[in-house]
Amino acid sequence: MVIRLTGAVLKVGLTGGIGSGKSAVASRLAEHGAVVIDADKVAREVVAPGTEGLAEIVAAFSGRVLDADGALDRAALGAVVFADETARRRLEAITHPRVRARTAELAAAASPDAIVVNDVPLLVEVGLAPTYHLVVVVQTAVTTRLTRLARDRGMDRAEAERRIAAQADDARRRAAADVVLTNDGSLAELHAAVDALWRERLVPFEANVRGRRPVHPHRVELTEADPTWPQQYARLAARIRHALAPADLRIDHIGSTAVPGLAAKDVIDIQLTVPTLADADGPLAERLAAAGFPRLPGDWWDNPRPPGSGRWEKRLHGSADPGRPVHLHVRAVDSPGWRYALLMRDHLRADPDQRAAYLLLKRELAASAPDSVTYTTAKDPWFDEEHLRAEEWAAQTGWRP
Template sequence: MAITVAVTGGIGAGKSTVSGFLAERGAIVVDSDRMAREVVAIGTPGLAAVAEHFGPAVIAADGSLDRAALAGIVFADPAARRVLESITHPLVRAGADAARRSAPPGSVVVNDIPLLTTAEAAGRFHLVIGVGAPESVRVGRLIGRGLGEQDARSRIAVQIDDEARRLICDVWVDNAGGRAPAERQVEELWPRLVGYAANVEHGAFAVRGGPAIVPYDPGWPATAARVMARVRAAVGDSRVDHIGSTAVPGFPAKDVIDLQLTVTDLGQADGFAGLLAAAGLPLREGFTQDTPHPVDPSDPSGADPARWGKRVHVNADPGLSVNLHLRVRDWPNWVWALRFRDWLRSDDSGRADYLAVKEDLAASHGEDSTVAGYADAKEEFLAASDARILAWARATGWTPA
């Protein structure tokens, strides 16, 4: 099994340059621009569909696609551009999927994709690399390719800007300074990709260090959103929540993204195991139970350990730590995880108390690479906090919706 990596960026940013550096290091590069040309070559169903919609004006005298005529239409009309994408993108994706399936096990398959614009589309890849450069640099490059300045600026203007593009990218390569600085960034990234591919091939998870509390990272929510998109791409449109300390704005935490995937039962969770492993989130054996805590004192079944069962998947990507907890909808542990997160978001004193406990335990369990001792030691604080959390939930009318 190979991992798929998207390289994306605006026109003139240098996607092909970065893809070339990856190819030099052993990646298998699928050029989406080349594929986009091939799927509308003479005699293809793609060209027939383009001609049917846009008319004979976009077909040259020799029967090939008149790219300049088509560009004049789609760059001026967003609706027309979406129609063209609805024709070509599925064909390009099919070609890319075929290349991935034919790649040797443990390969890094790179898709050079100019128009990756949504989290949903990005979620189909194990990793997304964004390539950026200032508009002035990009315009200069495009003029060097023969475009007029106004044409270059018009083409840049119809694409999403780098601020929006960064939100769907796991890694950002700054390509403002020429080839050498960009290549250094790729050189630093390459071991991560190789390790990621090896872990996915063997169903292994990335090695982590001991627990360490770090300042709040404003990028945690966007990182969580990208991983949630990958989870949904793997298992279908399911509820996935960002939980744990990294979901609490401004709160110091371990640099680990905790997510909760809602399942109908543990049988469904087990059925998802292979899909999640292929997406870069292998099953972590042995983590099948949460410690029971009071959720609804009027429901004695809430203390039943059988209703605190779960499954846990973790990251194969050496550059990102993720815990994905699969819990059954409306089971006590599913409710508790959401309620605890929201209590931390709302209660200043609760956050302060919890942070003090976490910092103390991280210092005493710093060599615990499994983090099991750290997690177990927190249970004393959590148990002591149950009453105040329940009181907060009643007072605020909290629900897990």
């Protein structure tokens, strides 16, 4: 299994639709000290006169996209590609790889403790979200965006609507977003939201990534079932897959947040499957840490079912992001703990009575055992019995992990 190593600088993806106010967010982050890389500026650089990028654009779209001085006439090019999806994709195939390469160079030049913010208008459209530790989306009502485009850029309504329609819609951006900044109010309100994001999340996130420190909640606070938990898991899993590429390892959403309708601690449990636990050490652990999932110190294992059947060893990683606690359980394929995590999840999904019984137990224990160690240990007797019920269900249904 080949794992590529990477640096630990915090990488934040910033995006939003045209006219959303994304540039105002980028400017405010730069005032706080972020290293802001503007994809639009980089895009201009890679197609400047004399570059291979410009030569390839001319070969694709002819000299009609050049101005009198031989530079790229962006308005002329825009008139060609924004009305033609095939042409737009052809342009993106020319420019996007060059923009990514130049962006990587600029990020590599940042200091080790930098917070690098990539301001990328088409971050969602081109699938870049998993390459960042965090994705911030600026969201603004379309009517407000149309007004701003007319006022600030002199763009007529028909052209503004075409530009907006050519980009991802709000729902698609929200699905990729770890943070949504709503910009329908005043600039002062937007700045206040950015300041809080910087202070409460980005600065501690960067320090945790650099110091390989996971966030590990010790108090038990149950929250009602959040329908976005599966979506949050999907974003986290995509980051993990990107971090471990080209290795193609199985990743599963497990635990209570993977069971619809079940109240839980607001911690996303994820299972990463490795061939052996030896594969969980060394480069793989370092790659996960650099991606924002450092290992929790100490030895970790699952309580065996039935008790006394031998220790079920695993590796446990957390999240460096103070805004999204994660338990990343790294288990060997076909090991008892690996199978048990999948079995219990699937049985609780399938059996509403046991799901209700488990929820009642969780509420009682959360009220009487607020620390995580006591809470977890107190659930053991129930899980000893539930394990037997789950095994019977598996035998009856032909369940396989």
